[in-house]
Amino acid sequence: MFFIVNSKKKSSQLHITAMQPVQMIWLVSLLLSIAFCQFISYDEFHRDHLPQLLSLTNDSDENVILRFNKTRIPGSKESKDVQEFIINYFEKLDHEWLVDQDSFEENGFSFTNLVFSSTIAEKYIVFAVHYDSKIEPEGFIGAMDSAASCGILLYLARFIDNVYSLEQNLIDRTISAEYVGIKIVFFDGEEALKEWGPNDSIYGAKHLASKWDQKNILDTIDLFVLMDLIGSDEHVTIPSFFRGSHFYYEMLSELEDSYLETRSKGTKSLVPTDHRFLELGRGVIDDDHIPFYNAGIDVLHLIPLPFPQTWHTIHDTFDHLGQEEIYKWAELISNFVINVVDLYRL
Numbered sequence: 001m002f003f004i005v006n007s008k009k010k011s012s013q014l015h016i017t018a019m020q021p022v023q024m025i026w027l028v029s030l031l032l033s034i035a036f037c038q039f040i041s042y043d044e045f046h047r048d049h050l051p052q053l054l055s056l057t058n059d060s061d062e063n064v065i066l067r068f069n070k071t072r073i074p075g076s077k078e079s080k081d082v083q084e085f086i087i088n089y090f091e092k093l094d095h096e097w098l099v100d101q102d103s104f105e106e107n108g109f110s111f112t113n114l115v116f117s118s119t120i121a122e123k124y125i126v127f128a129v130h131y132d133s134k135i136e137p138e139g140f141i142g143a144m145d146s147a148a149s150c151g152i153l154l155y156l157a158r159f160i161d162n163v164y165s166l167e168q169n170l171i172d173r174t175i176s177a178e179y180v181g182i183k184i185v186f187f188d189g190e191e192a193l194k195e196w197g198p199n200d201s202i203y204g205a206k207h208l209a210s211k212w213d214q215k216n217i218l219d220t221i222d223l224f225v226l227m228d229l230i231g232s233d234e235h236v237t238i239p240s241f242f243r244g245s246h247f248y249y250e251m252l253s254e255l256e257d258s259y260l261e262t263r264s265k266g267t268k269s270l271v272p273t274d275h276r277f278l279e280l281g282r283g284v285i286d287d288d289h290i291p292f293y294n295a296g297i298d299v300l301h302l303i304p305l306p307f308p309q310t311w312h313t314i315h316d317t318f319d320h321l322g323q324e325e326i327y328k329w330a331e332l333i334s335n336f337v338i339n340v341v342d343l344y345r346l
């Protein structure tokens with residue numbers, strides 16, 4: 001295993017000194033408009049859409065998170081229903097997302113990863129989650145593992161859609177310039193079918209990584225953000241696991257600080273001063289990021305450690321999700337994507 005330090009953000013600063021006055025005026029007005037939109041439009045978007053899409057109690061037509069409140073065993077009818085729901089959801093968005101259904105068979109099960117790309121770009125930021133649920137114990141829902149994160153990434157897609165539709169002027173130099181794009185990935189088969197091990201786990205992630213290797217897509221991934229076990233009603237800590245993504249972890253932690261300050265509710269999960277895992281220099285948790293991390297991609301693994309107490313028990317249900325925690329993460333991830341894309345602006 002090894003780390004690749006991303007130098008893009010440092011070299012981009014060099015262009016500022018060579019700027020002509022007209023470019024500088026353009027830049028200042030762009031930055032002002034970004035600031036304006038972040039503090040006004042985005043806040044407004046979150047206020048309107050969080051309760052519509054991610055309420056744990058109000059089961060309206062707009063709600064996306066409650067659609068995952070069922071078992072989602074690979075190849076089952078429930079799994080296919082969820083896949084259909086996700087695809088229909090993206091198809092109804094204003095912006096045209098590119099869809100890739102990556103289906104395959106293994107160990108007598110059929111699996112399907114769903115990949116949605118905002119555009120064809122030179123570089124990508126990937127946001128990933130697994131939508132399958134464990135076979136045992138029977139009736140296992142996996143609300144935080146990882147139904148809640150699925151809902152949050154559908155929210156993110158709606159948020160990005162809003163940015164595309166309403167803030168076109170802001171993204172002309174970035175997303176629409178087809179330099180950096182967003183991929184949202186729903187993995188199937190993260191859970192072991194019988195017992196967790198290298199040959200019985202992360203079926204979807206392994207398959208997609210190998211497909212992306214063959215298609216030379218792995219080289220275009222600048223950051224791989226994986227969400228897992230998010231949204232529990234327990235107070236959790238999410239450590240920084242990798243030196244290569246610590247810059248992004250700190251960025252997210254600053255967003256969390258300002259979120260908690262302005263909302264006066266919710267609790268702090270990120271601890272940027274805790275460098276225990278960075279010093280180890282290797283991953284300590286097996287998850288869907290492994291094949292991508294092994295390919296040298298910077299991984300931001302958003303997973304609580306220790307795991308919440310309901311982990312892999314029949315009690316991992318929607319009753320044990322925390323509404324505020326889900327709203328917090330949906331807003332943080334949305335604002336995070338804007339900040340990351342901003343790194344490509346200059």
Ligand SMILES: [Zn+2]
Pocket residue numbers: 134145191312
């Ligand atoms: Zn699990």
